[in-house]
Amino acid sequence: MAGKIRKWLEIRIGLDELIKTQLTEYKVPRNINIFYTLGFVALAALISQIITGFFLLIYYVPHSDYAFRSVQDIMNKVPYGWLFRQMHAVGSNLMVAIVLLHMLSVFFMGSYKKPRELTWVVGSLMLFTTLTFCLSGYLLPWSQLSYWATTIVTTVPTAFPYMGEFIARILRGGETVSGTTLNRFFALHVTFLPLLLLSFVAIHLFLIRRIGISSPPFGTSGEEKKTWTQYRHESHAGGHPFYPYFVQKEMFMVSAYFVVMFFIISFLPTLFLPEDANTPADPFKTPAHIKPEWYFLAPYQMLKIVPNKLLGISIQIVLVTLFILWPFFDTKEEENILKRPLLRTLFILSILTWITFTIWGRYS
Numbered sequence: 533m534a535g536k537i538r539k540w541l542e543i544r545i546g547l548d549e550l551i552k553t554q555l556t557e558y559k560v561p562r563n564i565n566i567f568y569t570l571g572f573v574a575l576a577a578l579i580s581q582i583i584t585g586f587f588l589l590i591y592y593v594p595h596s597d598y599a600f601r602s603v604q605d606i607m608n609k610v611p612y613g614w615l616f617r618q619m620h621a622v623g624s625n626l627m628v629a630i631v632l633l634h635m636l637s638v639f640f641m642g643s644y645k646k647p648r649e650l651t652w653v654v655g656s657l658m659l660f661t662t663l664t665f666c667l668s669g670y671l672l673p674w675s676q677l678s679y680w681a682t683t684i685v686t687t688v689p690t691a692f693p694y695m696g697e698f699i700a701r702i703l704r705g706g707e708t709v710s711g712t713t714l715n716r717f718f719a720l721h722v723t724f725l726p727l728l729l730l731s732f733v734a735i736h737l738f739l740i741r742r743i744g745i746s747s748p749p750f751g752t753s754g755e756e757k758k759t760w761t762q763y764r765h766e767s768h769a770g771g772h773p774f775y776p777y778f779v780q781k782e783m784f785m786v787s788a789y790f791v792v793m794f795f796i797i798s799f800l801p802t803l804f805l806p807e808d809a810n811t812p813a814d815p816f817k818t819p820a821h822i823k824p825e826w827y828f829l830a831p832y833q834m835l836k837i838v839p840n841k842l843l844g845i846s847i848q849i850v851l852v853t854l855f856i857l858w859p860f861f862d863t864k865e866e867e868n869i870l871k872r873p874l875l876r877t878l879f880i881l882s883i884l885t886w887i888t889f890t891i892w893g894r895y896s
């Protein structure tokens with residue numbers, strides 16, 4: 533049967549040639565390392581979010597009178613509803629972590645350099661789209677936690693003179709977070725953002741395949757380094773086959789991802805769903821300690837300590853622009869960060885600052 537299907541496809545789409553050029557004869561560098569699998573793990577995380585999100589959508593009611601109740605029903609009444617909700621909630625946090633690690637690894641390997649500037653720019657847009665996904669999804673359960681965390685975040689734009697109030701009002705659909713905000717965030721979460729992120733994924737993957745994967749600057753690839761004066765595909769003639777050699781490593785890392793996810797669901801089920809996540813939203817009762825999610829803590833803490841709000845946001849906008857356009861600022865050819873003491877120091881200092889601000893934000 534399988535043989536017949538294969539033959540049928542071979543006649544119509546040239547399956548054997550596709551398998552050869554895209555899998556078995558598509559080469560990755562000899563010195564490729566395990567960090568190069570993180571992009572694929574991020575992709576697997578995204579697919580898991582789409583599948584679990586689809587099942588949640590069957591029972592979720594996007595209305596401020598019913599949203600909280602429908603999520604409670606998913607947790608307590610719908611068969612395996614608790615599992616899909618936990619996979620989606622824990623998965624959103626793990627996906628952000630994996631995308632951040634993928635980005636750090638790409639930075640450390642110098643893979644953002646010519647000719648991969650565009651791959652970096654699209655990747656950074658994917659990071660911000662993923663964060664917007666988390667922000668919009670967070671409000672949907674209509675709990676105390678989601679209501680007040682969204683109230684804090686949607687206040688941020690008000691620091692801008694003239695435009696700020698207007699932006700906050702557009703986001704919320706009024707003066708405060710309300711049922712209108714819920715509908716706006718729901719529409720963003722289930723239609724606009726998936727389309728946007730999937731379009732970015734398609735461009736990201738196209739660029740990676742079109743250019744060819746980069747050689748890590750560590751270890752020996754046995755390949756001669758050529759300057760990039762015109763388009764060519766980086767083919768790694770003496771490298772390992774993408775399939776099965778590299779796909780096996782990717783599958784191992786994807787399995788590790790799900791082991792971590794199911795460990796958290798089994799042994800730390802309240803890690804991302806604390807008590808305030810199980811209390812219905814009450815716009816008249818501000819909880820004592822409400823904090824944004826861990827990935828927003830660093831920018832949140834920074835805004836808190838800079839006395840002038842407008843200055844704080846302006847610094848962040850400059851940092852974000854610098855981050856997105858980084859390959860155009862760092863045009864040195866040397867890819868090995870260990871041979872660039874200034875860049876290495878900047879890299880370590882940025883990570884330490886982010887960690888410090890995150891911990892400070894959590895405990896202040």
Ligand code: HEM
Nearest residue numbers: 568570571572574575635643651652655656658659745746
């Ligand atoms: C949803 C988020 C993302 C997904 C699904 C994703 C997926 C992938 C995949 C499958 C690869 C090829 C294998 C690899 O090198 O790991 C890759 C490579 C790459 N990614 Fe991403 N990525 C994401 C986010 C990002 C971010 C945030 C950045 C940087 C700001 C980035 C920059 C790059 C670059 C420059 C490469 C080329 C690496 C090379 O050729 O060596 N990606 N990505």
